[in-house]
Structures are given as structure tokens and as C-alpha cells.
Amino acid sequence: MSTADVDKETRPLLQDSSTTSEQSGISRQLNNASQSTKTEVSLHAVVSKVTIELLSKEITKKWREIGRKLEFSDADLDRIKSDTTEGHKEQVYQMLKKWKEQKGKNATYKRLGEALMKCDRTDLQQWLEREAEALNKGSTVPTNQSDCTNEAGEEEIQFIDMQKKKTLNYIILVSCIILLMFALILTVFFVRRASTTANINPAIKTTTPSTTSMTSTTADRNPATTNTTSSTTSMGTTTIKYPYYVKIQNYADEPGRHNLILGSNSPGDFVLYTSSHKVHGTLFVVTQYTFQYSKRPTETISGVLVRDKWDDDTGGYPELMAGGPGKGYVVVKISSQTHRGFDFSFSVYGRNT
Incomplete structure (x- = not known):
């Protein structure tokens, strides 16, 4: 093939390439x-x-x-x-x-x-x-x-801010509830304390003569006997004579009761003084009450019985604070269990010469 023929064949290809x-x-x-x-x-x-x-x-x-x-x-x-x-x-x-x-x-x-x-x-x-x-x-x-990245970042920030606000609101709500509960507990505590302050007095007081006579205590409030024959009231205290002798040590091992026995009594002893006190429980509060008695010059204290009237082991606990048998006075404090109340009787035995 000649050079001219080659040129003729290749020229159209070059022209097509240029045109494209x-x-x-x-x-x-x-x-x-x-x-x-x-x-x-x-x-x-x-x-x-x-x-x-x-x-x-x-x-x-x-x-x-x-x-x-x-x-x-x-x-x-x-x-x-x-x-x-x-x-x-x-x-x-x-x-x-x-x-x-x-x-x-x-x-x-x-x-x-x-x-x-x-x-x-x-x-x-x-x-x-x-x-x-x-x-x-x-x-x-x-x-x-940074188009999409920043848009996604802003959405994520907004979502996080929203979650933070929800969490903060929840914390504030819970805090308010806790504060209200605490305030309620304190209110109940101080109201209860104020109502029992007058009865809680561990100080020893001497009984002074009074023109007002005390009501005779019934036999069912005195575990020493079931019958009352006579009562003598003077000097602001109650002296009750019972015909039947019951030894106070018999109440030492009563199940479910928190009794306190000080000294002992003999057949010739009288109930020089008896009293009882009952309180109801208060949430988160330990309630206290004080029994106390000061003898007259002619009396001798030989025994003290502090008897728990509840037999389910939920009553309070008695504690001797001062005095006792052989002394001129006796002071016993009752402390309840937390949240609970108590019901106790307080009896002082001795002789009146």
C-alpha cells in the first residue's frame, strides 16, 4: 500500500476526531x-x-x-x-x-x-x-x-439541650417532693414534741399540799389486786388499801411486755400511788413520758411496778431516772419505739405509818 493510500484512509479518522x-x-x-x-x-x-x-x-x-x-x-x-x-x-x-x-x-x-x-x-x-x-x-x-455535618450537629445539640432541660425539671420536682416530705416530718415532730413536753420532766419534784382531791384509781389499773375496799386521798396523792396481797415479782416475766420492777412488796404494804399513761405513735418520732412520785413524811417506798399493757412486744421501754425503793422519791421515764406509742401503768408500793 502506498503512502497516498494511507493518507486517504487516515484523513477521515482525524477529521472525525477533530469534529468530535x-x-x-x-x-x-x-x-x-x-x-x-x-x-x-x-x-x-x-x-x-x-x-x-x-x-x-x-x-x-x-x-x-x-x-x-x-x-x-x-x-x-x-x-x-x-x-x-x-x-x-x-x-x-x-x-x-x-x-x-x-x-x-x-x-x-x-x-x-x-x-x-x-x-x-x-x-x-x-x-x-x-x-x-x-x-x-x-x-x-x-x-x-460543613453543610450536613453542622446541621446534624445542631440537631444533636438541640436534642441534648432538651434532654438536659427534662432532667433538670425532673430533679427539681424530686427535690421539691423531698423538701415537702422533710418539712411535713419536722412539723409532725415538733407538734408532737410540743404536746408531750409538759409531761416530760425528769427533774425531781416534791409534792406540795393541794386542796384538790385526786380521784381514786380503779382496781383494773392496779395489777396487784382485783378488788378495792377503800381509798384515802390526801396531800395531792392517792393511797389505796387492798385486802389481797399480790407480789409484784409475778409480773417480771410476762411475754411480750417490757415491765420494770424495783424492790418488792410485802403483805402489809399499800399502793401509795398509781397512774397510767397512753400515747399513739408518730412517724419517725420517739415519744417519751415521765412518771414520778415523792413520798409524804410518814410513808416508806418499798416497791415500784411499771407494767406494759401491750403484750405484742411493740410497747415502750421504762427506765429508772432517779430515786427508788428506800428513798423519798422515784422518777421513771418511758421511751417509745420509733414510730410507735405505748401504754403503761405506774404503781408505787409501801407503808404509811
Whole structure:
């Protein structure tokens, strides 16, 4: 094959390659022109409310300067600032909103971008161009460069803030409930304490003569006997004589009862004094009561019986505070179990010469 034949065969291939290259270049130019036209058309669109909301979060210190470029006077800017008390972002939003209302169809992305560029905010001007293109496609462009990442980050921060608020509200609610319960407990405690303070007096007192007679104590409040034959009341105390002798040591081992026996009694002894006291339980409170008796000059104390009337092991505990058999007085304090009350009888045995 000759050189001329080779040239004839290869020339059409080269021409086809050149034609293809020229066509692709023209296609790129047409695409670029089309995109440029679309961008230009988008920039002449009216700024959307979404764009104003996003942009108001990004304009910070130079908002008044931007307002002047948008043909606002200083008086207008001062009025916007005074009328808006929600903060800086709301002031910028109201300024852009008024600009859009005043300019109408002329409130375009292009004019707003030019004002931003004159204030050295080319970053926001470029964002506006991207926003205009995105709006044509039915979407929006974030104002920062790390698009989806920052959006997800903001959502995560908002979720965390919401969880923190819920946790804080829960803690406040629980704290209030605890404080109310504590206040209620203290109130009950002090009310109960005030009601029993008059009866709790461990100090030793001497009985003084009194013109008021005491009521005779019935036999069922005195475990020493079941029948009462006579009673003698004088000097503010009660002296009861019983025909049957019951030894107080018989009550030492009663199951479920917290009895206290001091000394002993003999067949010739009388019940010099007897009394009883019953209280109901109070939540978280230990209630106390004091029995006390001071003998007359003619009396001798030989035995003391403090008997628990409850037999289920829930009663209080008696304790000798002072005095006792052979002495001129006796003081016994009763202390309840926590939350519970008690019911005790107090009997003093001896002789009256």
C-alpha cells in the first residue's frame, strides 16, 4: 500500500476526531451558558423568607452598615433596634423583612448580595448565590461550609439541650417532693414534741399540799389486786388499801411486755400511788413520758411496778431516772419505739405509818 493510500484512509479518522472534540467543546460552553443563565435568573428572584431567617443568624457586628447599603437611614435602624427586644438576631431579621416589604419585586438576591459584598461579607454573598440556585431545585443551602455535618450537629445539640432541660425539671420536682416530705416530718415532730413536753420532766419534784382531791384509781389499773375496799386521798396523792396481797415479782416475766420492777412488796404494804399513761405513735418520732412520785413524811417506798399493757412486744421501754425503793422519791421515764406509742401503768408500793 502506498503512502497516498494511507493518507486517504487516515484523513477521515482525524477529521472525525477533530469534529468530535469541537462538538464537546461547544456542548460545554452551552452548558456553562445555560448554568450562567439559570444563576442570573435565580439572582433576580425575590429573596425568600427562609433565606432571611438563615441570613439573620449570620450577620453580626456590621448589621447597621449593611442596613445603610440597603438604603435604611440611621433613624430607621434606631427604630428597628428600639422596637425589637428579643435580641440581635431578631433585629437583623426585622431589618431584612422591612427591606423586602419596601422593595417588593426589587428585593432580589442580587441586590442583597451586592450590599453584603460592599460590607466585605463576600462569604455571605457567595452563599446567597448558592441559595438562589438551590431554591430553584426546591432545597436550601446551609450558611456554613460543613453543610450536613453542622446541621446534624445542631440537631444533636438541640436534642441534648432538651434532654438536659427534662432532667433538670425532673430533679427539681424530686427535690421539691423531698423538701415537702422533710418539712411535713419536722412539723409532725415538733407538734408532737410540743404536746408531750409538759409531761416530760425528769427533774425531781416534791409534792406540795393541794386542796384538790385526786380521784381514786380503779382496781383494773392496779395489777396487784382485783378488788378495792377503800381509798384515802390526801396531800395531792392517792393511797389505796387492798385486802389481797399480790407480789409484784409475778409480773417480771410476762411475754411480750417490757415491765420494770424495783424492790418488792410485802403483805402489809399499800399502793401509795398509781397512774397510767397512753400515747399513739408518730412517724419517725420517739415519744417519751415521765412518771414520778415523792413520798409524804410518814410513808416508806418499798416497791415500784411499771407494767406494759401491750403484750405484742411493740410497747415502750421504762427506765429508772432517779430515786427508788428506800428513798423519798422515784422518777421513771418511758421511751417509745420509733414510730410507735405505748401504754403503761405506774404503781408505787409501801407503808404509811
